[in-house]
Each structure stands twice: as C-alpha cells, then as structure tokens.
Amino acid sequence: MNLFDTVEEMGHEQVLFCHGKDPHIKAIIAIHDTSLGPAMGATRMLPYVNEEAALKDALRLSRGMTYKAACANIPVGGGKAVIIADPADKTEELFRAYGRFVERLQGRFITGQDVNLTPENVRTISQETNYVVGVEEKSGGPAPITAQGVFLGIKAAVKFHLQSENLEGLKVAVQGLGNVGRNVCQLLHENGAELFVTDISQEKAEEVKRTLGATVVAPDEIYSLNVDVFSPCALGGILNSQTIHRLSASIIAGAANNQLAQEQIHGQMITEKGILYCPDYVINAGGLINVYNEMIGYNEEKALKQLHNIYDTLLEIFARAQKQEITTNEAAKQLAEERIMSARKIKNQIIVSC
Ligand SMILES: NC(=O)C1=CN([C@@H]2O[C@H](COP(=O)(O)OP(=O)(O)OC[C@H]3O[C@@H](n4cnc5c(N)ncnc54)[C@H](O)[C@@H]3O)[C@@H](O)[C@H]2O)C=CC1
Numbered sequence: 088m089n090l091f092d093t094v095e096e097m098g099h100e101q102v103l104f105c106h107g108k109d110p111h112i113k114a115i116i117a118i119h120d121t122s123l124g125p126a127m128g129a130t131r132m133l134p135y136v137n138e139e140a141a142l143k144d145a146l147r148l149s150r151g152m153t154y155k156a157a158c159a160n161i162p163v164g165g166g167k168a169v170i171i172a173d174p175a176d177k178t179e180e181l182f183r184a185y186g187r188f189v190e191r192l193q194g195r196f197i198t199g200q201d202v203n204l205t206p207e208n209v210r211t212i213s214q215e216t217n218y219v220v221g222v223e224e225k226s227g228g229p230a231p232i233t234a235q236g237v238f239l240g241i242k243a244a245v246k247f248h249l250q251s252e253n254l255e256g257l258k259v260a261v262q263g264l265g266n267v268g269r270n271v272c273q274l275l276h277e278n279g280a281e282l283f284v285t286d287i288s289q290e291k292a293e294e295v296k297r298t299l300g301a302t303v304v305a306p307d308e309i310y311s312l313n314v315d316v317f318s319p320c321a322l323g324g325i326l327n328s329q330t331i332h333r334l335s336a337s338i339i340a341g342a343a344n345n346q347l348a349q350e351q352i353h354g355q356m357i358t359e360k361g362i363l364y365c366p367d368y369v370i371n372a373g374g375l376i377n378v379y380n381e382m383i384g385y386n387e388e389k390a391l392k393q394l395h396n397i398y399d400t401l402l403e404i405f406a407r408a409q410k411q412e413i414t415t416n417e418a419a420k421q422l423a424e425e426r427i428m429s430a431r432k433i434k435n436q437i438i439v440s441c
C-alpha cells in the first residue's frame with residue numbers, strides 16, 4: 088500500500104503510528120476529518136494478521152465515523168484507533184501507554200470502548216487522559232441506544248421497501264447476539280417480529296431462543312434464510328461475493344461497522360438484487376449520539392430527538408438513491424459530504440471575515 092496515495096484518496100488528515108518498547112505497544116490512531124469538530128471514535132484491540140490489515144481497518148473505520156457524525160448531524164469529526172495485540176496479552180501498562188498517546192493529541196481525538204475492550208480497560212486508559220467517553224457506569228453504555236437506532240432503521244426500511252408501518256409477523260435474521268444484537272432482538276420481539284438468530288456462542292443463542300422464542304441456526308446458515316430482513320450485528324465484511332448471492336432477504340439493516348467487503352462492488356451487487364441496504368454508518372449512529380451527548384452534558388430529550396432522526400435520514404437517503412439511480416451507500420456518502428463541505432465553507436467565511 089502506498090500510504091500517502093491511500094490517505095489522499097480517502098481524505099485523512101492525520102495518521103499516527105504509536106509505538107513503545109517498554110511497555111510494548113503498537114497502535115494506529117487515524118484522524119479522518121475534523122471539519123465538523125474533534126475526531127471521535129472508539130478504540131478496538133485485535134491481533135491483526137498483519138500491519139496493513141490494521142491500517143486498513145483504522146482508515147476505513149475512521150472515515151466511516153466522519154460520515155456517521157455528518158449523517159447524524161452531530162458537530163464532531165471522524166477518527167478511530169486500533170491497538171495491534173491479542174486481547175489475551177492485555178496489561179495495565181499497555182492501556183496506560185495508549186492513554187498517554189491519546190492525551191498528547193489534546194482533544195483532537197476522543198475515544199472509548201470498542202471491540203475487545205472492557206469498561207475496566209477504558210477506565211485504565213482514562214487514568215492517563217481525559218479524552219475518553221462512554222465508560223459504562225455513566226450512561227449504561229452506548230449499545231442499547233445503538234440497538235434502538237437499528238430498530239428505527241428497520242422500521243424506516245420496512246416502510247420504504249415493503250410499504251408497511253407494522254412489524255407484526257416480519258421475519259428477521261439477526262447475526263450476532265452481543266450487546267447490540269440482543270437488544271435489537273428484544274425490540275423486534277416486543278413489536279411482533281419473528282426471530283431467526285445465530286451466534287458463535289451457543290449460550291447466547293440459547294438464551295434468545297428461551298426468552299424470545301427465536302429459532303436458532305448455525306452461523307453459516309444465517310445468510311440463506313427465507314426472511315424479510317437480514318440484520319448483521321457481529322462482524323464487518325460479511326456482505327461479499329460469497330454471501331450476497333445467498334441472501335433472500337429484501338432488506339439489510341444491522342449494526343456492524345464496515346458491512347460491505349468492498350463498498351462499490353458489493354453495494355452495487357446488493358442494489359442489482361433489489362435489496363434495500365441501510366448504510367451501516369447511518370443506522371448504527373446511536374452509540375455515537377449517546378457518547379456525544381454524554382460529553383456535552385446529557386439531555387435525554389435532545390439525545391432521543393437525534394436518535395429518532397436516524398429514521399428520517401434513512402428515508403431521505405433511500406429516496407435520493409432511487410431518484411438518482413445510485414446505491415444507498417453512495418447516497419449516504421453524498422449527504423455526508425454535502426454537510427461537511429458546507430461546514431468548511433462557513434469556517435472559511437469566518438476566517439476570511441476576521
Ligand atoms: N456497541 C455499540 O454501541 C456499537 C457497535 N457497533 C458495531 O456493532 C457490532 C456489534 O457490536 P456489539 O454488540 O457491541 O459487540 P459484541 O462483541 O457485544 O457482540 C458481537 C457478537 O457477535 C458474535 N459473533 C462473532 N462472530 C460471529 C459470527 N461469525 N457469527 C455469528 N456471531 C458472531 C459474538 O459472539 C458476539 O456475541 C460490531 O461490529 C460493532 O463494531 C457499531 C456502532 C456502535
């Protein structure tokens with residue numbers, strides 16, 4: 088990968104390679120765009136197969152955060168960080184060292200808990216920096232709010248694509264029953280939907296079967312079920328050339344980040360199959376909305392209003408995509424870029440007039 092060509096093409100402002108010998112640490116902080124405000128994005132820890140995979144993840148996730156904030160109409164920018172390590176090798180020193188890197192950015196980047204980090208790990212990071220939000224005790228964690236946003240997204244997609252405002256009897260396949268997926272299942276069940284679920288944890292699947300009457304399937308079977316909605320709430324990259332042709336759902340609406348393995352190619356394949364795709368960074372903005380409001384002083388009414396905007400924003404994106412004959416992903420990107428451009432113009436006007 089030619090690094091500067093890639094960041095130029097993707098539009099990143101800054102990429103930081105954080106390295107330390109004692110304690111040993113390798114982390115990448117990617118700051119995509121701060122036109123709308125400081126870059127926000129949670130930190131994940133994974134034993135990436137190689138450094139290029141880690142960099143790609145950080146670059147793509149941070150750009151997704153910029154679009155997420157812009158589509159949610161929140162005045163923050165996009166960033167994301169990855170710590171390259173096996174979660175089995177976590178130490179207090181590692182998290183403290185990472186916290187010092189974040190502190191040195193003096194608020195240009197604000198982070199929190201993502202894949203493989205616990206609230207305790209985030210508390211350790213916050214011993215070295217104030218630029219951490221969303222530690223569980225304060226707000227109950229962002230996952231339940233993210234799930235509410237996904238639920239609203241499913242409702243918007245059902246209204247647009249199936250011309251129905253009622254979820255009664257709707258068949259939904261949920262992949263991943265973690266903090267978000269489990270809550271999505273609960274909301275769907277309460278609204279009369281029929282659930283088909285999978286998780287690599289048999290225990291989690293059994294719990295949802297027992298409490299919500301869901302049908303449990305093996306992880307690989309989730310794609311080919313005869314359902315109305317496929318809701319990916321586990322991993323990224325699951326919409327690819329192997330899986331898309333197996334789908335019979337007419338709507339894709341889930342929480343996972345980076346669902347499309349390759350945005351253009353797979354976004355197009357989905358559209359050609361007549362499937363309505365809810366762009367991941369639009370439908371899963373609830374977590375960001377929650378931590379942002381926590382940061383500025385939580386006001387429930389305001390946070391819920393922003394959350395409910397996910398419904399209208401998705402309807403606007405679906406209509407735009409239909410009208411211009413583009414993918415929903417392209418329509419969402421257009422909307423985000425328009426908002427960022429106008430924020431930049433206003434900033435420049437202020438600078439010029441001073
Ligand atoms: N927690 C939040 O507020 C937000 C989460 N997201 C994204 O949503 C997704 C889910 O997040 P959480 O629920 O917080 O994570 P989590 O780690 O609590 O849950 C993920 C679940 O997926 C399961 N899983 C992993 N591989 C699987 C496979 N191959 N097949 C089936 N199940 C599998 C895991 O066993 C786990 O139960 C992630 O991609 C995350 O990046 C996005 C925005 C906000």
Ligand SMILES: O=C(O)C(=O)Cc1c[nH]c2ccccc12
Nearest residue numbers: 127128129198199221374375378
């Ligand atoms: O939506 C995402 O991918 C996020 O990273 C949202 C998020 C959850 N917890 C946080 C803490 C600080 C900044 C963003 C987040």
